Amino acid sequence: MSRYLSRRGFLGLSGGVALSAAVGCSTSMTSGELLRSRARLPKPFTVPLPIPAQAVPVVDASGASRFEVVQRAAEAEILPGTRTTVWGYDGTFPGPTFRVRSGHEAVVRVRNELVVPTSTHLHGGVTAPESDGYPTDLVVSKGGYSPAVNAAHQAMQNGGHGGHGGHGGHGAMVVRPHQWTTHDQAKDYVYPLAQRAATLWYHDHRMDFSGPQVWRGLAGFFLVTDAEDEALPLPSGERDVPLMICDRAFEAGGEFRYPALDPALIGTPGVEDDFMEGVLGDVVLVNGAPWPVLEVDAARYRLRVLNASNARRYRLRLDPEPPDGSPAFVQVGSDGGLLERPVGHDRVPISPAERFDLVVDFGRYPVGTEVTVRNTLGETDGTREVMRFRVVRRARDESRIPERLSEPRLPTRGDAVRTRTFDFRQTKRAGARVWTINGRVFDPDEHLADPALGTVELWRLSSDFHHPVHLHLAHFAVVGRGAGAPAATDAGWKDTVDVRPYETVEVLARFDGFKGRYMMHCHNLEHEDMAMMANFRVT
Ligand code: C2O
Ligand code: CU
Ligand code: CU
Numbered sequence: 001m002s003r004y005l006s007r008r009g010f011l012g013l014s015g016g017v018a019l020s021a022a023v024g025c026s027t028s029m030t031s032g033e034l035l036r037s038r039a040r041l042p043k044p045f046t047v048p049l050p051i052p053a054q055a056v057p058v059v060d061a062s063g064a065s066r067f068e069v070v071q072r073a074a075e076a077e078i079l080p081g082t083r084t085t086v087w088g089y090d091g092t093f094p095g096p097t098f099r100v101r102s103g104h105e106a107v108v109r110v111r112n113e114l115v116v117p118t119s120t121h122l123h124g125g126v127t128a129p130e131s132d133g134y135p136t137d138l139v140v141s142k143g144g145y146s147p148a149v150n151a152a153h154q155a156m157q158n159g160g161h162g163g164h165g166g167h168g169g170h171g172a173m174v175v176r177p178h179q180w181t182t183h184d185q186a187k188d189y190v191y192p193l194a195q196r197a198a199t200l201w202y203h204d205h206r207m208d209f210s211g212p213q214v215w216r217g218l219a220g221f222f223l224v225t226d227a228e229d230e231a232l233p234l235p236s237g238e239r240d241v242p243l244m245i246c247d248r249a250f251e252a253g254g255e256f257r258y259p260a261l262d263p264a265l266i267g268t269p270g271v272e273d274d275f276m277e278g279v280l281g282d283v284v285l286v287n288g289a290p291w292p293v294l295e296v297d298a299a300r301y302r303l304r305v306l307n308a309s310n311a312r313r314y315r316l317r318l319d320p321e322p323p324d325g326s327p328a329f330v331q332v333g334s335d336g337g338l339l340e341r342p343v344g345h346d347r348v349p350i351s352p353a354e355r356f357d358l359v360v361d362f363g364r365y366p367v368g369t370e371v372t373v374r375n376t377l378g379e380t381d382g383t384r385e386v387m388r389f390r391v392v393r394r395a396r397d398e399s400r401i402p403e404r405l406s407e408p409r410l411p412t413r414g415d416a417v418r419t420r421t422f423d424f425r426q427t428k429r430a431g432a433r434v435w436t437i438n439g440r441v442f443d444p445d446e447h448l449a450d451p452a453l454g455t456v457e458l459w460r461l462s463s464d465f466h467h468p469v470h471l472h473l474a475h476f477a478v479v480g481r482g483a484g485a486p487a488a489t490d491a492g493w494k495d496t497v498d499v500r501p502y503e504t505v506e507v508l509a510r511f512d513g514f515k516g517r518y519m520m521h522c523h524n525l526e527h528e529d530m531a532m533m534a535n536f537r538v539t
Helices: 002-018 147-157 210-215 227-231 525-529
Strands: 033-035 059-061 064-076 084-089 098-101 106-112 120-123 137-140 181-184 186-191 198-204 219-225 240-250 279-281 283-286 293-298 300-307 314-319 329-334 337-345 348-350 355-361 370-375 385-394 416-429 432-437 447-449 456-463 467-471 475-481 496-499 504-510 516-522 533-538
Touching: 098 106, 106 137, 120 186, 137 147, 181 186, 198 210, 198 300, 198 355, 210 525, 219 240, 219 300, 227 337, 240 279, 283 385, 300 348, 337 355, 348 355, 416 467, 432 516, 456 467, 456 496, 496 504, 516 525
Parallel strands: 033 279, 064 106, 098 219, 137 181, 240 300, 293 385, 416 456, 447 533
Antiparallel strands: 059 064, 064 084, 106 186, 120 198, 198 219, 240 283, 300 355, 314 348, 314 370, 329 337, 329 355, 370 385, 416 432, 456 504, 467 496, 467 516, 475 504, 516 533
């Protein structure tokens, strides 16, 4: 870490940006610190890939689908022969997959039966502020811990504002007691879903504790479908497979391992100093299973890949590569739904919270081939592997990938009514290292931008480290990366973008849907918990 601090020390902000050509991404492949498991780890590619259960509406009246999910602790067998306590929506990790139609309102009642408060955010959703899962808008379980009630006690315990003893104090505790909103046991989140079909996901967003709470399992898929998407001849049904990739570490007995300063997740927030850059596990899970295997037909599959890791970036490739020399993956969709045209990639870099909708044609391989998804950014044998597909049979395949997929109507530079700059950076505050945006730690009372509803703005995002930058509400197009054009993998509507060390990424964001308070933040969950968030207000 010191290398970033010292570099920034004499180069300053613009110097840091200029440095990108010289250091590129070679200085820092890693986006966090490796936490090793103490458990015996299974042999890769032995556990079958689980497919999360689908959420079913409990009532279906007046055109709105009503769902109810219960956040609770449950035991799961993640490493064969051991037990892991997960905190899951309906007690499962990943939580149930919601499949809902664009334009049809969904109301999701989230009932909290955990000992800690939660806030549920629909990532990629165009949602009114009161249902957006703001970090201080909490559901508190019966008899569970409530920061609103316990704030005074908590402040004492932490030695007041910003005090974190000798630890990497990070400017949390900026939230004053009166600012909490609490809901008793349950909250109805209203999702109008007046948006394109896309692979969204939902996860916990509790102030200061999203990292550990997502690590324990509070995340799931939320798939929005529409007539346009369904009319395409893309692979569907059993051949439309959501893949939630995330890394974890395990204690000897099988419990999740995480370096929280307070493992009870009620007192001091944050992680041990060594993990300030982010927590990386040594086990790669897909849909909650370690290095799983899926038996597939020799046919096309649509893989909806989500990186739900706290801090780990992956660059996915297929091994072996397709024998016919065609691109390993054909991307048909991004965070915000279908691309205009399919784009072929041999490597797919994916940072936390990004989604890639990829078609892989296993018909290119002889039956009997084992096709392994590998991660070229892994730092250990285990983290270089993701999962395996076993091509087991010939099968009919009526799917195809059309030349034109959709009309995403992305904004162009001429649409931008103004330009703003946001710098994501670690700074020093009273001797402690803090993650900041434009030099500020998160303050719920402050906003850094006030875009007008219905307008497009050019936002320039610069950084000192790997920061996957996410905007709530607003979807955007990436129009510049470093000195040049965006990468091929930046295509389409996005809500999260991989900003690399000493790089500036330009996005054109459209502020549509609702007025009010929203947030932007780094989606490295350790950075987010350490206050790398900011409000913007749509006016
Ligand atoms: Cu997926 Cu505010 O986050
Ligand atoms: Cu979000
Ligand atoms: Cu970050």
